[in-house]
Amino acid sequence: QVQLVESGGGLVQPGGSLRLSCAASGFTFSSYAMSWYRQAPGKERELVAAITSAGGSTRYADSVKGRFTISRDNAKNTVYLQMNSLKAEDTAVYYCYAAFRWGQGTQVTVSS
Secondary structure: OOEEEEEOOEEEOOOOOEEEEEEEEOOOHHHOOEEEEEEOOOOOOEEEEEEOOOOOOEEEOOOOOOOEEEEEEOOOOEEEEEEOOOOHHHOEEEEEEEOOEEOOOEEEEEOO
């Protein structure tokens, strides 16, 4: 069955960086676009970044453009989200999404 397992979240100071990973299994990873979403307390889940199956095209929420980078390694069935210049408003649970499935999420907290 489809499994998406996120890792890499944690507590970081404003201006810091984190790299999230999502390890996928149970489907043909290289055939699917992959996405990262996030949900902050009291807010709706929102798309952060997406990448096409071969990695040739990406898109980002306006709020993270220039700070976050999505990438993938099809040989490792893994998608990444490099997050730089983190702000308090980036605090949320970050979810991986693909093949109509969600991962369990990883908490990112940006605070001094």
